[in-house]
Structures are given as structure tokens and as C-alpha cells.
Amino acid sequence: MNAHLQPTGSAYFLTQETQQTERHTLSVLVDNEPGILARVVGLFSARGYNIESLTVSETEHGRRLSRITVVVVATPKVLVQIKLQLERLVPVHRVHDLTAEGNYVERELALIKVQGTGEHRAETLRLAEAFRAHIIDATVESFVFEVTGKPDKIDSFIALMSPLGLVEVVRTGLAAIGRGPVGM
């Protein structure tokens, strides 16, 4: 090989990541102020963390607090860093790793447009009933379903609709909350 093309050294020391990645749901309580979402998202991109899903909305208007639910995939070591880095942001009050804490419920809502006539249309309706999906719009050749549940339930409903005339899907992303009487 030409000496000039050989791989060269570096000022940095890299070690291979050996830990397995895990999917965790974090709940982040923040001040609802301009730029807060950009701060959180910017932190993820700047430090190379992966976001699978993110939802945000004001939850306590009087105290101007918002709750961000973010699903991340990372190694256990990085998961701890994500929590601590989020807590470093000045407008962040608390971060709970719901997956690590264990006792929580999670739901997602999806709007699903399916087009079809004849037997396909009847089959679509039967499946929608089985999944407790509501019809929120209908024409003679289409439906829009609203379906709520855990993400894998929505995944399977979408998979079933796919051969029956799936047109498009909108998902809200995950909302999650701890079980029991205590708030975060």
C-alpha cells in the first residue's frame, strides 16, 4: 500500500462499546419557556444520543410546566449520562427513567387512513373492532381510525391494515406515567 494512504494515528483514544443497548422511556418535567424543546433536542444531537420518540405539551398551565416523554435507545452507561445531562439543563426540574423505575403505564395514539371497498372494507372494519379502533372519518371508499394503546399494539394494527389498503399513518409518540398515587 502507498505509504501516504495508510491509516494514520490520532490524538484520541477510542475503545469499542461492548454494552448492549436498551430501550428506555424517560419522563422529563421542564419549565414551559421558549426554546426548551430546542435545548432538549439539541442536547441529544450534540451528544449523539438517539431519540426513538418524543412528545411534549404543557401539562400544568398555572405553574407553566411541560412534560416531555422521550424514548431512547442506549447502553446502560449512556442512559445514566442522558438523565444527568438532561438534569444539567437549567429549566429541567426532574428526569425519571420510567423503564428503570419499572412501575408505569404507557400509551400512544395513532390516526390511520385505510382505503378500500367490498370484502376488504368489511375485513378492515372487523379488525378495527378487534383493536377497539374508533372511526373518526368515513367516506364510501375510506376510513380514518383512531387507535390507542401500547406502541406494539399500534404496530400490529398498522401491519394488518397494510395489505387491506393502508394510505397513511400519524402517530403522537409515547405518553407515559408512573402507576400509583404519587406524582413525579
Place this chain on the structure above:
Amino acid sequence: MAEKMTGAEMVIQALADQGVEHIFGYPGGAALPIYDAMFQQDVVQHILVRHEQGATHMAEGYARSTGKPGVVLVTSGPGATNAVTGLTDALLDSIPLICITAQVPTTLIGSDAFQECDTVGITRSCTKHNYLVKSVQDLPRILHEAFLIATTGRPGPVVVDIPKDVQFAVGEYYRPEIESLRHQSYRPQVDGDLKAIEAAVDLMLKAERPVFYTGGGVINSGPEASENLRELAELTGFPVTSTLMGLGSFPASNPQWLGMLGMHGTYEANLAMHDCDVMINIGARFDDRITGRIDAFSPNSRKIHVDIDPSSINKVVQVHVPIVGDCNRVLEEMIRIWRSKTNQPRTEAIAPWWAEIAKWRAVGSLNFKNSDTVIKPQWAIQRLYEATKKQSKEVYITTEVGQHQMWAAQHFHFDKPNHWMTSGGLGTMGYGLPAAVGVQVAHPDALVIDIAGEASVQMTMQEMSTAVQYRLPIKIFILNNERMGMVRQWQDLLHGSRYAHSYSESLPDFVKLAEAYGGKGIRCENPAELDAAIAEMLDYDGPVLFDVIVEKDENCLPMIPSGKPHNEIILPDTANLGSIIDEKGRQLV
């Protein structure tokens, strides 16, 4: 106690209320109302810089040498973007800065107005926190909160972006109570967990090969932290090493001092880190210049880590006893608990360890071959150090970034904190000259020297004009090897000595350049004349550019090369640098 005033006047009033005496800045269209308010008062003195990057480094030097926050005032658009390097530098080195940036009027924001930029967007990732002030009512709270956030917890830069119409608007100024001020979500933890501190002291009491690894956090924690570190070191009898950012927190003249550790640290400091059984990290963050290969970093030690930033702990190196808290408070507790358990240092138990350290010391890892014909850069710094020791003035050193910086860290010795200002985390060439200006503003009677390289110093050379304007007698000690020496060294080490753009061509005549600015220029290339030339520099009452022509191809050693653990450090008598790094090391990206 509200008082009606304009937003611009509030800025000046808040600075005065915070005890700010000096600010570094540069005017422009959007900042004019603040400049007008400043013109009509004499509490806050403004230092006019030549480039906004210079203002940020001056404020860093000012902050680092005083323990007070540095304040910067710049205009919108290019004023703000020019400040970004200094803000990032302050973030990585945890320096408290308040940077007030002017912004186009709120009605024009988002319209691509003249000198508009998304300042809060651009600076979000290079500040500890930032604000866009949309209403004059919010201004007093935000200004005072900015000081609180910049100076507490892990310090850092805070940007307050103030649109021009908010500067003109009239509102009620008040000085908020500190408790009402605090962002409810912002509560830095300053007291360490007592159980963890006790566990740490228990480890220390059983240690046979202990080492204190101290960092910039000790300096940020205030002079009492350095005092307490000295006391704890004396109580325990343990050896102490420090990072680049921590130099001065422990006296270099103390026999327990091992010198700096890390990539260009001493043999004894690095081997002590590698072979220790208990490592006590106080206010350092296991930076990659310190650890080298993580999987071979201090393999057999129990590690204690004191840091005010919880995210620093277990970020790079997994530790056994994490302690989140302010260095000073934790050191105080460690001293108290140690005293409650023993009144003896572990002199006998760790005597074999000190004997081992003595052997490493005897290697003389900072030695170099001196010359009669050409000035060696290490020797130039040693001569400078000797000359400054005889001065009655306080001596402050700043540096640029590169070989000269490492040689300064190795051969200039510090006995006090806050006397060494350097760009550690970001490694910003061009830091030293403006930082020296900032230090001299804070300490007008001190001797302030920027140990520089001829490449770095040209990045912010324009601030020589600021030094002349404000009669700041800074001394710029340029080790001129006509190379970007550290780049050249890496190219020798890793890139077959192919010197791609690492030489300084068409260098200015620094003597004439100094004179053109209205300062003094001195050149020296003969070792026999160096002492006299240094004396001439120190005697001159005004800014001096001192061009020391040094050995061109001197390597900065010792050095831990890439892909090697601490105990495979390259020592100064190594002949052929090019053959040291093996194929595996070369392939590290």
C-alpha cells in the same frame, strides 16, 4: 424599591449592583442604547477590544485570576458570532462569564434584518444557559439570574440577548431576592453526601499507594479549597498531581508535588496514577488528555471522584466512591473526618510507595539537552521563571495553545491558585494575549506574561492595540520556532514527517510590529543574551512583544502517545519518534 428606567439603564444598574467594575466589549448598531447609558456613568469601566473573541478571552482571564465573573458586551450578528469561540472555551473550562449580546428589535427578529443572527440558537450549545429578553419587565430578573447561574454550581458562560427596543423601553428596575430569583429547577448540590465522604476517608486510611488527582474544580471552588487541599495533603502525607487546569492549587515547591499529569505530564505523576491503589480525584473530569487508553487507565485502583457536576461522574471512568459536591466543602469534611479518626499521616504505611515515586522522579522526565548556540524553549521558560521569582510583584501567566503551553506548564512553577490562565478543554489558539489583557485589567500592578507561540499569538494579535490604549504593560513572551510545533510533532510521530502546512512562513517582524502598535519589541536568539533580554522586558513599563528565536524542531516530552497506557510514556532520551507508535496505534481514528 422599584425605580423607573430604560432597559439599557437597567443593564448598567444590574452590573453595578452585582459589583462589576470592568466589562470588555465592542459597540455596534443594536448595542448603542446600552453604550449610551454607559457613557453617562462612571461605575462600570468599559475596555474597548479590537475583536469580540478578544473580549471573551479577556473576560476569562479576568474571571480566572479574580474568582469573579467576567462580563462581555457585544452587538448583534457578527458581534455575537465572534464571541462564540470564547463562550465555548469558557464552557469547557468552567469559567463564569456573562455575555450581553444586543439583538435587532423584537419586531425585526426573524426577518433576516441587518446584523441579525439567531444568537440564542447559535449559543445554546456553548453556554451554560442563555436568554432572549422579550420584554423589559423580565430584564432585571434575567440579568441577576444570569449572574447566579454563571457563578454557582459548575460555573460557565451565560448569554443574555437583548433586542434594541427592549433596551429603549422603560420599565421598573428592582434587585430581586436571591431566593425568588432562582429558577426553581436550578439547584446545584454543594454539600457532598456524608456517607460517601466517610467511605472515601475509610479508603484513604487504608491506602498504601494513594494519589491525589486534582483539577480546575479546586480553583473554581475558591482559594479556601486550595488551602484545604494543602491541609489534607499534609494530614495524609499523600502525593499530589494536578491537571493543566488545576496548576497552582497545590504548591509546586512542596515535596509532595509530583508535577502535572497527562499526555505531557511527568513520568512520576503518570506512573503514580497508573500504579496507585487509591485515586482521589478532586474537581477533575477524567479528560482524554489525562486518561489515555481507558481500558488501561489505572487498572488496580479504587477511585474516589469529587465533582460538583453529577454528569461528570462515571461519564468516562467508572468510580467506586462518587461524591457530588463543591470541592471546598467536601475537602473540609474529609479533613474533619480524617482528624476524627487519626492524628497521624500514613507516613510509614506509604513509605515504600514514596520510595517507588523517588525512583520515577530520578528518571528526570522533564530533562532536555541544553545548547550554547541555540535557545531551547524549555530553557527559555526556566530563565523566565527564575527572573520572575526575583520580582516583588505578583506574577500571572497566560498561554496560547501548543508546545509552548505544555512547556510552560512543565517548567514554570506555581505556588498559588488563580495565577495560571490557559485554554485547557477547547485548546483555543489565540487565548493567551487577550487573557493577559484581562488579567492586567484586574491586577494593574501585577506582572502579567503571556507565554506564546508565534503561530497562536497571531490569531488575536490585534488586542496588542487594546493593551496600548489602556496602558496595560503585558509581556508577550513568544517562543518562535517558525512552526506550529505541536502539529509538526504529531506529523513526525504519526504522519511520516510530512509537514502539511505546519510551518510559519512570511512571519511578521515582531519587533517592528510591536513598535507599530506603540509597544516595545525585543528579539533574542543567542542563549548568552537571553537573561539580559528578559530583564529588559521586565523593566519596561508598557506592553512588550518579546520574540525569542528558539530551536525549531524540539519535541515536547514526555508524551503518552495514542494507543498507549500511562506506563508506556515516551521519555526525553528517545531518539526516533517516528517508530514509536505501532501499526495498531496508528489505526486509532
